[in-house]
Amino acid sequence: MAKMNMLQAINNALDLAMAKDDGVVCFGEDVGHFGGVFRATSKLQEKYGKARCFNTPLTEQGIAGFANGMAAQGMKPVAEIQFADYIFPAFDQIVNETAKFRYRSGNEFNVGGLVFRTPYGGGIAGGHYHSQSPEAYFAHTPGLKIVVPRDPSQAKGLLLAAINCPDPVIFFEPKKLYRASVGEVSEDYYEIPLGKAEVLQQGKDVTVLAWGAQMEIIQKAVDMAQAEGISCEVIDLRSIQPWDVDTVAQSVMKTGRLVINHEAPLTGGFAAEIASTIQKKCFLHLESPIERVCGLDIPYPLALEKEYVPDHLKTYEAIKRSVNF
Protein backbone atom coordinates (compact mmCIF):
# COMPACT_ATOMS: atom_id res chain seq x y z
CA MET A 1 0.00 0.00 0.00
CA ALA A 2 1.09 3.58 -0.60
CA LYS A 3 -0.38 6.96 0.21
CA MET A 4 -1.63 8.56 -3.03
CA ASN A 5 -3.85 11.42 -4.02
CA MET A 6 -6.40 10.84 -6.77
CA LEU A 7 -4.09 12.06 -9.54
CA GLN A 8 -1.30 9.78 -8.39
CA ALA A 9 -3.72 6.85 -8.27
CA ILE A 10 -4.93 7.59 -11.81
CA ASN A 11 -1.33 7.95 -13.02
CA ASN A 12 -0.46 4.66 -11.33
CA ALA A 13 -3.44 2.93 -13.01
CA LEU A 14 -2.40 4.24 -16.44
CA ASP A 15 1.19 3.15 -15.81
CA LEU A 16 0.10 -0.40 -14.87
CA ALA A 17 -2.31 -0.65 -17.82
CA MET A 18 0.39 0.50 -20.27
CA ALA A 19 2.93 -1.93 -18.79
CA LYS A 20 0.47 -4.81 -19.04
CA ASP A 21 -0.78 -4.20 -22.58
CA ASP A 22 1.12 -2.58 -25.48
CA GLY A 23 -2.21 -1.60 -27.00
CA VAL A 24 -2.92 0.94 -24.25
CA VAL A 25 -2.07 4.47 -25.44
CA CYS A 26 -2.73 7.83 -23.77
CA PHE A 27 -3.25 11.06 -25.66
CA GLY A 28 -4.93 14.45 -25.50
CA GLU A 29 -4.13 18.14 -25.25
CA ASP A 30 -0.71 18.60 -23.54
CA VAL A 31 -0.83 15.00 -22.28
CA GLY A 32 2.69 14.11 -23.52
CA HIS A 33 5.83 15.59 -21.99
CA PHE A 34 3.81 18.08 -19.91
CA GLY A 35 1.72 15.26 -18.40
CA GLY A 36 -1.65 17.00 -18.92
CA VAL A 37 -2.88 20.18 -17.25
CA PHE A 38 -3.41 18.27 -14.00
CA ARG A 39 -0.39 15.94 -14.54
CA ALA A 40 -2.44 12.73 -14.64
CA THR A 41 -0.19 11.39 -17.42
CA SER A 42 3.03 12.62 -15.85
CA LYS A 43 6.17 10.65 -16.85
CA LEU A 44 4.25 8.22 -19.07
CA GLN A 45 5.80 9.58 -22.27
CA GLU A 46 9.28 9.27 -20.74
CA LYS A 47 8.57 5.68 -19.79
CA TYR A 48 6.62 4.39 -22.79
CA GLY A 49 7.73 6.69 -25.62
CA LYS A 50 6.04 9.20 -27.89
CA ALA A 51 4.07 6.57 -29.80
CA ARG A 52 2.17 5.57 -26.64
CA CYS A 53 1.71 8.88 -24.83
CA PHE A 54 1.39 11.97 -26.98
CA ASN A 55 -0.13 15.39 -27.56
CA THR A 56 -2.99 16.02 -29.95
CA PRO A 57 -4.04 19.25 -31.64
CA LEU A 58 -6.72 21.27 -29.86
CA THR A 59 -9.63 19.34 -31.37
CA GLU A 60 -11.86 17.24 -29.12
CA GLN A 61 -13.77 15.92 -32.13
CA GLY A 62 -10.46 14.82 -33.59
CA ILE A 63 -9.36 13.21 -30.31
CA ALA A 64 -12.59 11.20 -30.15
CA GLY A 65 -12.49 10.25 -33.83
CA PHE A 66 -8.88 9.17 -33.52
CA ALA A 67 -9.75 7.13 -30.41
CA ASN A 68 -12.63 5.45 -32.24
CA GLY A 69 -10.39 4.42 -35.12
CA MET A 70 -7.66 3.07 -32.85
CA ALA A 71 -10.13 1.12 -30.70
CA ALA A 72 -11.87 -0.31 -33.76
CA GLN A 73 -8.46 -1.66 -34.82
CA GLY A 74 -8.00 -3.40 -31.47
CA MET A 75 -6.00 -0.84 -29.50
CA LYS A 76 -6.98 0.51 -26.10
CA PRO A 77 -6.93 4.29 -26.34
CA VAL A 78 -7.26 6.28 -23.12
CA ALA A 79 -8.08 9.74 -24.41
CA GLU A 80 -8.05 12.77 -22.14
CA ILE A 81 -10.59 15.53 -22.67
CA GLN A 82 -8.93 18.37 -20.78
CA PHE A 83 -12.14 19.48 -19.02
CA ALA A 84 -15.58 17.86 -19.27
CA ASP A 85 -16.84 21.29 -20.33
CA TYR A 86 -14.87 20.78 -23.58
CA ILE A 87 -16.33 17.37 -24.39
CA PHE A 88 -19.12 18.88 -26.48
CA PRO A 89 -17.08 19.37 -29.68
CA ALA A 90 -16.66 15.56 -29.47
CA PHE A 91 -20.35 14.91 -28.81
CA ASP A 92 -21.08 13.73 -32.36
CA GLN A 93 -18.15 11.30 -32.39
CA ILE A 94 -19.00 9.92 -28.95
CA VAL A 95 -22.79 9.69 -29.33
CA ASN A 96 -23.04 8.73 -33.00
CA GLU A 97 -19.85 6.70 -33.46
CA THR A 98 -18.33 5.47 -30.16
CA ALA A 99 -21.64 4.40 -28.65
CA LYS A 100 -22.97 2.73 -31.79
CA PHE A 101 -19.90 1.15 -33.31
CA ARG A 102 -20.73 -2.43 -32.39
CA TYR A 103 -24.44 -2.11 -33.16
CA ARG A 104 -23.84 -0.42 -36.50
CA SER A 105 -21.27 -2.96 -37.67
CA GLY A 106 -23.37 -5.98 -36.69
CA ASN A 107 -20.84 -6.86 -33.99
CA GLU A 108 -18.01 -7.00 -36.54
CA PHE A 109 -16.19 -4.11 -34.87
CA ASN A 110 -16.37 -2.58 -31.45
CA VAL A 111 -14.55 0.13 -29.58
CA GLY A 112 -14.21 -1.67 -26.24
CA GLY A 113 -11.08 -0.63 -24.40
CA LEU A 114 -11.74 2.99 -25.35
CA VAL A 115 -11.83 5.25 -22.31
CA PHE A 116 -12.46 8.98 -22.31
CA ARG A 117 -11.03 10.41 -19.10
CA THR A 118 -12.23 13.86 -18.22
CA PRO A 119 -12.19 16.08 -15.11
CA TYR A 120 -15.67 17.28 -14.18
CA GLY A 121 -17.44 19.29 -11.50
CA GLY A 122 -17.12 22.56 -9.63
CA GLY A 123 -16.18 23.88 -6.26
CA ILE A 124 -12.89 25.27 -7.62
CA ALA A 125 -13.97 28.80 -8.60
CA GLY A 126 -13.45 27.79 -12.24
CA GLY A 127 -16.52 29.37 -13.83
CA HIS A 128 -18.69 27.71 -16.43
CA TYR A 129 -15.89 26.36 -18.65
CA HIS A 130 -14.23 24.44 -15.83
CA SER A 131 -17.06 23.31 -13.55
CA GLN A 132 -19.87 21.47 -15.32
CA SER A 133 -21.09 17.92 -14.64
CA PRO A 134 -22.35 16.65 -18.01
CA GLU A 135 -22.87 12.97 -17.13
CA ALA A 136 -26.60 12.97 -17.89
CA TYR A 137 -26.10 13.92 -21.56
CA PHE A 138 -24.13 10.72 -22.02
CA ALA A 139 -26.29 8.54 -19.76
CA HIS A 140 -29.01 9.18 -22.36
CA THR A 141 -26.96 7.32 -24.97
CA PRO A 142 -27.16 3.52 -24.94
CA GLY A 143 -23.79 1.94 -25.74
CA LEU A 144 -21.70 4.01 -23.33
CA LYS A 145 -20.65 3.19 -19.80
CA ILE A 146 -20.28 6.06 -17.35
CA VAL A 147 -18.17 5.87 -14.23
CA VAL A 148 -17.37 8.41 -11.48
CA PRO A 149 -14.88 7.61 -8.68
CA ARG A 150 -14.92 9.26 -5.25
CA ASP A 151 -11.42 8.55 -3.89
CA PRO A 152 -7.93 7.43 -5.01
CA SER A 153 -8.27 3.68 -4.51
CA GLN A 154 -11.66 3.67 -6.22
CA ALA A 155 -10.29 5.80 -9.09
CA LYS A 156 -7.50 3.30 -9.71
CA GLY A 157 -9.64 0.15 -9.59
CA LEU A 158 -12.48 1.61 -11.65
CA LEU A 159 -10.12 3.06 -14.28
CA LEU A 160 -8.35 -0.29 -14.71
CA ALA A 161 -11.76 -1.98 -15.07
CA ALA A 162 -12.78 0.66 -17.63
CA ILE A 163 -9.66 0.08 -19.74
CA ASN A 164 -10.31 -3.67 -19.61
CA CYS A 165 -14.03 -3.31 -20.38
CA PRO A 166 -15.46 -4.61 -23.68
CA ASP A 167 -17.56 -1.43 -24.00
CA PRO A 168 -16.45 2.20 -24.32
CA VAL A 169 -16.40 4.10 -21.03
CA ILE A 170 -16.52 7.78 -20.09
CA PHE A 171 -14.59 8.19 -16.86
CA PHE A 172 -15.54 11.42 -15.10
CA GLU A 173 -12.87 12.47 -12.59
CA PRO A 174 -13.89 14.86 -9.77
CA LYS A 175 -11.21 17.52 -10.26
CA LYS A 176 -11.97 19.07 -6.87
CA LEU A 177 -10.63 15.87 -5.29
CA TYR A 178 -7.59 15.41 -7.53
CA ARG A 179 -5.21 16.58 -4.83
CA ALA A 180 -7.61 16.95 -1.91
CA SER A 181 -8.54 13.27 -1.71
CA VAL A 182 -5.65 11.23 -0.32
CA GLY A 183 -5.74 7.62 0.81
CA GLU A 184 -4.00 4.27 0.98
CA VAL A 185 -3.89 2.59 -2.43
CA SER A 186 -2.57 -0.86 -3.29
CA GLU A 187 0.34 -0.65 -5.74
CA ASP A 188 -0.80 -3.89 -7.39
CA TYR A 189 -3.08 -4.22 -10.39
CA TYR A 190 -6.72 -4.55 -9.28
CA GLU A 191 -10.11 -3.81 -10.75
CA ILE A 192 -13.36 -2.66 -9.16
CA PRO A 193 -16.39 -4.00 -11.08
CA LEU A 194 -18.33 -1.45 -13.14
CA GLY A 195 -22.09 -1.15 -12.66
CA LYS A 196 -22.00 -1.91 -8.94
CA ALA A 197 -22.91 0.58 -6.24
CA GLU A 198 -21.23 0.55 -2.83
CA VAL A 199 -23.18 0.72 0.41
CA LEU A 200 -20.88 2.77 2.66
CA GLN A 201 -23.05 2.88 5.72
CA GLN A 202 -26.06 0.85 6.82
CA GLY A 203 -29.12 2.69 8.15
CA LYS A 204 -32.85 2.27 8.55
CA ASP A 205 -34.63 5.65 8.20
CA VAL A 206 -33.49 7.10 4.88
CA THR A 207 -31.21 6.19 1.95
CA VAL A 208 -28.87 8.98 0.85
CA LEU A 209 -27.31 8.49 -2.60
CA ALA A 210 -24.67 10.34 -4.62
CA TRP A 211 -21.44 9.75 -6.58
CA GLY A 212 -18.00 11.26 -7.05
CA ALA A 213 -17.23 14.53 -5.28
CA GLN A 214 -20.72 14.72 -3.78
CA MET A 215 -20.01 11.73 -1.52
CA GLU A 216 -18.12 13.83 1.02
CA ILE A 217 -20.90 16.45 0.87
CA ILE A 218 -23.65 13.95 1.66
CA GLN A 219 -21.53 12.39 4.38
CA LYS A 220 -21.43 15.75 6.21
CA ALA A 221 -25.23 16.01 5.96
CA VAL A 222 -25.62 12.43 7.14
CA ASP A 223 -23.39 13.12 10.16
CA MET A 224 -25.60 16.10 11.07
CA ALA A 225 -28.78 14.03 10.70
CA GLN A 226 -27.34 11.11 12.67
CA ALA A 227 -26.51 13.49 15.55
CA GLU A 228 -30.27 13.99 15.78
CA GLY A 229 -30.95 10.27 15.79
CA ILE A 230 -31.82 9.85 12.10
CA SER A 231 -30.35 6.58 10.83
CA CYS A 232 -29.04 7.00 7.27
CA GLU A 233 -27.99 4.41 4.70
CA VAL A 234 -25.29 5.90 2.45
CA ILE A 235 -24.76 4.65 -1.11
CA ASP A 236 -22.10 5.61 -3.65
CA LEU A 237 -23.50 4.78 -7.09
CA ARG A 238 -19.98 4.64 -8.68
CA SER A 239 -21.42 3.80 -12.13
CA ILE A 240 -24.09 6.02 -13.67
CA GLN A 241 -24.56 3.75 -16.66
CA PRO A 242 -25.37 1.00 -16.11
CA TRP A 243 -26.50 1.88 -12.59
CA ASP A 244 -27.08 -0.62 -9.83
CA VAL A 245 -30.88 -0.55 -9.58
CA ASP A 246 -31.03 -3.61 -7.32
CA THR A 247 -28.76 -2.23 -4.59
CA VAL A 248 -30.63 1.08 -4.48
CA ALA A 249 -34.08 -0.57 -4.60
CA GLN A 250 -33.16 -3.02 -1.83
CA SER A 251 -32.03 -0.16 0.34
CA VAL A 252 -35.15 1.95 -0.29
CA MET A 253 -37.40 -1.05 0.43
CA LYS A 254 -35.75 -1.14 3.84
CA THR A 255 -35.67 2.61 4.62
CA GLY A 256 -38.77 3.76 2.69
CA ARG A 257 -37.07 7.06 1.83
CA LEU A 258 -34.55 8.29 -0.73
CA VAL A 259 -32.51 11.49 -1.06
CA ILE A 260 -30.43 11.80 -4.25
CA ASN A 261 -27.71 14.42 -4.62
CA HIS A 262 -25.85 15.49 -7.77
CA GLU A 263 -24.05 18.66 -8.75
CA ALA A 264 -25.51 18.92 -12.28
CA PRO A 265 -28.69 21.00 -12.64
CA LEU A 266 -31.95 19.47 -11.43
CA THR A 267 -33.92 19.38 -14.66
CA GLY A 268 -33.08 16.34 -16.79
CA GLY A 269 -30.35 15.32 -14.35
CA PHE A 270 -29.65 11.65 -13.63
CA ALA A 271 -31.48 11.89 -10.28
CA ALA A 272 -34.71 12.12 -12.26
CA GLU A 273 -34.00 8.75 -13.87
CA ILE A 274 -33.20 7.17 -10.51
CA ALA A 275 -36.31 8.67 -8.86
CA SER A 276 -38.56 7.42 -11.64
CA THR A 277 -37.18 3.88 -11.55
CA ILE A 278 -37.24 3.66 -7.76
CA GLN A 279 -40.78 5.02 -7.37
CA LYS A 280 -41.94 2.23 -9.68
CA LYS A 281 -39.88 -0.54 -8.06
CA CYS A 282 -40.52 0.57 -4.46
CA PHE A 283 -43.93 2.25 -4.74
CA LEU A 284 -45.58 0.38 -1.88
CA HIS A 285 -42.55 0.81 0.39
CA LEU A 286 -42.14 4.58 0.04
CA GLU A 287 -42.95 6.65 3.14
CA SER A 288 -42.25 10.03 1.53
CA PRO A 289 -41.58 11.59 -1.89
CA ILE A 290 -38.09 11.00 -3.29
CA GLU A 291 -35.98 14.12 -2.72
CA ARG A 292 -33.54 15.50 -5.31
CA VAL A 293 -30.80 17.84 -4.10
CA CYS A 294 -29.12 19.17 -7.25
CA GLY A 295 -27.51 22.19 -8.87
CA LEU A 296 -29.75 25.09 -9.81
CA ASP A 297 -31.24 25.27 -13.32
CA ILE A 298 -28.83 27.98 -14.42
CA PRO A 299 -25.44 28.07 -16.17
CA TYR A 300 -22.74 27.16 -13.66
CA PRO A 301 -22.04 30.52 -12.00
CA LEU A 302 -18.65 31.88 -11.03
CA ALA A 303 -19.73 34.52 -8.51
CA LEU A 304 -22.60 32.56 -6.94
CA GLU A 305 -20.97 29.13 -6.83
CA LYS A 306 -21.80 28.64 -3.15
CA GLU A 307 -25.49 29.33 -3.80
CA TYR A 308 -25.52 27.02 -6.84
CA VAL A 309 -24.00 23.88 -5.33
CA PRO A 310 -26.12 21.21 -3.62
CA ASP A 311 -24.19 21.46 -0.37
CA HIS A 312 -24.43 19.57 2.92
CA LEU A 313 -26.97 22.02 4.36
CA LYS A 314 -29.39 21.58 1.44
CA THR A 315 -28.89 17.83 1.73
CA TYR A 316 -29.51 17.90 5.48
CA GLU A 317 -32.74 19.84 4.94
CA ALA A 318 -33.86 17.27 2.35
CA ILE A 319 -33.12 14.42 4.77
CA LYS A 320 -35.24 16.17 7.42
CA ARG A 321 -38.08 16.83 4.94
CA SER A 322 -38.00 13.21 3.89
CA VAL A 323 -38.08 11.84 7.44
CA ASN A 324 -40.68 14.33 8.76
CA PHE A 325 -43.06 14.08 5.77
Ligand SMILES: Cc1ncc(C[n+]2csc(CCOP(=O)(O)OP(=O)(O)O)c2C)c(N)n1
Ligand atom coordinates in the same frame (compact mmCIF):
# COMPACT_ATOMS: atom_id res chain seq x y z
C1 LIG B 1 -12.58 23.51 -27.01
C2 LIG B 1 -11.53 23.80 -25.98
N1 LIG B 1 -10.71 22.80 -25.58
C3 LIG B 1 -9.77 23.01 -24.65
C4 LIG B 1 -9.59 24.25 -24.12
C5 LIG B 1 -8.59 24.48 -23.00
N2 LIG B 1 -7.45 25.30 -23.43
C6 LIG B 1 -7.37 26.61 -23.12
S1 LIG B 1 -5.96 27.31 -23.68
C7 LIG B 1 -5.43 25.84 -24.32
C8 LIG B 1 -4.12 25.75 -25.02
C9 LIG B 1 -4.07 26.65 -26.22
O1 LIG B 1 -2.82 26.53 -26.84
P1 LIG B 1 -2.51 27.37 -28.14
O2 LIG B 1 -3.64 27.24 -29.13
O3 LIG B 1 -1.16 26.93 -28.61
O4 LIG B 1 -2.52 28.87 -27.65
P2 LIG B 1 -1.58 29.59 -26.59
O5 LIG B 1 -2.49 29.90 -25.41
O6 LIG B 1 -0.43 28.70 -26.23
O7 LIG B 1 -1.13 30.85 -27.29
C10 LIG B 1 -6.35 24.83 -24.10
C11 LIG B 1 -6.18 23.43 -24.52
C12 LIG B 1 -10.46 25.28 -24.56
N3 LIG B 1 -10.38 26.53 -24.09
N4 LIG B 1 -11.41 25.03 -25.48
